[in-house]
Amino acid sequence: MAVAEEMREKLTLVLSPTRLEIRDDSESHRGHAGFQEGGESHFHITIASDQLTKLNRVARHRAIHSALGADLLGRIHALELKVEV
Numbered sequence: 001m002a003v004a005e006e007m008r009e010k011l012t013l014v015l016s017p018t019r020l021e022i023r024d025d026s027e028s029h030r031g032h033a034g035f036q037e038g039g040e041s042h043f044h045i046t047i048a049s050d051q052l053t054k055l056n057r058v059a060r061h062r063a064i065h066s067a068l069g070a071d072l073l074g075r076i077h078a079l080e081l082k083v084e085v
Contacts, residue, residue, distance in 0.1 A: 014067035
């Protein structure tokens with residue numbers, strides 16, 4: 001399963017987002033640290049979820065990281081988050 005698909009499944013299951021966009025930005029990092037052929041190394045996530053609205057910024061990021069899990073996070077180099085509240 002592609003990393004983006006796995007992210008979508010996990011975030012949907014745990015956070016029930018009302019908006020979820022996952023973009024693979026790997027190609028724009030070609031030649032930089034962490035780039036790997038085939039992509040799936042650098043991601044941007046835009047998410048809105050009622051479960052995140054009452055949390056502060058750090059707690060939101062922790063909740064997203066927890067939903068994704070250490071195994072999945074260990075397979076990517078960079079993750080940019082935009083949380084809409």
